[in-house]
Amino acid sequence: MTENPDANPEEPGSPDYDSPWKEAIDAWLPPFMALFFPTVHALIDWDRPYEFLDAELQRITGDSTIGRRYADRLVKVYSREGLEVWLLLHIEIQGQAEAGFPERMFQYWYRIYDRFGGIETISLALLTNDRADGETAEYRRERDGCGVRFRFRVHTLLSWDEADLAQRAADNPFAVVALAQLAAHRRSSDPERKVRKGEIIALLYRYRYGREDAIKLLRFIDWLIRLPRGLELALRQELAELEEQTKMSYVTSWEQLAREEGLEQGRREGWQAGRQEGWQAGQQEGWQAGQQEGEAKALLRLLQAKFGPPTPDLVARVQAAEPDQIEVWLTRTLTANSPREVFDAH
Numbered sequence: 001m002t003e004n005p006d007a008n009p010e011e012p013g014s015p016d017y018d019s020p021w022k023e024a025i026d027a028w029l030p031p032f033m034a035l036f037f038p039t040v041h042a043l044i045d046w047d048r049p050y051e052f053l054d055a056e057l058q059r060i061t062g063d064s065t066i067g068r069r070y071a072d073r074l075v076k077v078y079s080r081e082g083l084e085v086w087l088l089l090h091i092e093i094q095g096q097a098e099a100g101f102p103e104r105m106f107q108y109w110y111r112i113y114d115r116f117g118g119i120e121t122i123s124l125a126l127l128t129n130d131r132a133d134g135e136t137a138e139y140r141r142e143r144d145g146c147g148v149r150f151r152f153r154v155h156t157l158l159s160w161d162e163a164d165l166a167q168r169a170a171d172n173p174f175a176v177v178a179l180a181q182l183a184a185h186r187r188s189s190d191p192e193r194k195v196r197k198g199e200i201i202a203l204l205y206r207y208r209y210g211r212e213d214a215i216k217l218l219r220f221i222d223w224l225i226r227l228p229r230g231l232e233l234a235l236r237q238e239l240a241e242l243e244e245q246t247k248m249s250y251v252t253s254w255e256q257l258a259r260e261e262g263l264e265q266g267r268r269e270g271w272q273a274g275r276q277e278g279w280q281a282g283q284q285e286g287w288q289a290g291q292q293e294g295e296a297k298a299l300l301r302l303l304q305a306k307f308g309p310p311t312p313d314l315v316a317r318v319q320a321a322e323p324d325q326i327e328v329w330l331t332r333t334l335t336a337n338s339p340r341e342v343f344d345a346h
Contacts, residue, residue, distance in 0.1 A: 190227060
């Protein structure tokens with residue numbers, strides 16, 4: 001049985017959970033606040049635009065004394081009274097909150113206060129795989145009743161009942177994000193993870209999510225819940241049958257988008273390489289070489305994403321192929337169940 005231990009995301013080979021969380025908060029900040037911090041959500045005028053202050057956050061956390069920032073975000077919003085408010089969002093995704101976690105929250109808050117003055121800053125922390133006592137946490141440094149006491153809101157993902165999250169997913173996409181993170185942290189066999197991944201994805205069909213949100217959620221789920229190639233292919237087949245029943249083509253659209261993104265990135269990389277090599281041989285020849293190399297890179301990237309790393313023989317075959325042949329293979333990859341169906345189909 002293959003387990004998924006609670007690995008520290010900073011260790012080599014550990015899953016990268018921070019990047020998808022940052023993307024998810026970018027996409028669904030109001031649902032995030034409504035799910036985890038409803039009291040603060042109610043204070044905010046969501047009809048006014050909000051702004052992510054990444055440059056300001058970098059300025060206050062860019063030195064080594066604070067350390068790694070995890071999936072932190074600093075967001076400018078407006079209260080219902082029209083006042084500017086900054087939300088300091090801190091998310092810890094590893095097994096337990098690090099030692100010094102309350103002190104770090106205080107450092108963040110104080111540096112914002114010290115640099116930017118009287119702007120109201122609300123500090124919020126989410127622990128995805130640790131439990132917290134109550135709804136607030138505290139940093140205290142006192143002697144004889146004098147000193148500093150800093151309190152901030154903290155929420156733990158483990159406090160949620162998964163059935164409740166599944167119901168909330170009907171109108172809150174961040175409930176799907178939460179379910180995927182809980183599944184990613186859980187110690188379970190690969191077949192069990194396949195079942196759970198399928199159950200979470202099925203919520204998108206049950207609640208008839210729009211295409212854009214569904215594709216973003218599919219990327220998030222796939223990023224966090226990794227499966228061996230055979231189980232992933234089996235799950236894709238089950239989802240294809242579900243799409244046929246529901247007439248909703250999320251996975252098909254997602255794979256098509258991934259293919260287009262990979263192809264475009266490969267073309268850019270290949271064109272740049274070809275332009276450099278072709279500077280002496282002539283710009284037209286260089287561009288053609290770059291285009292061919294880009295097509296090959298796009299195909300190899302898509303093959304690896306869908307079937308795992310291609311064999312050296314397949315890599316050599318792709319690199320030697322003409323652009324027209326690579327286009328045929330790219331199209332076959334979208335519906336193939338194995339590399340053999342891509343390269344040996346008649």
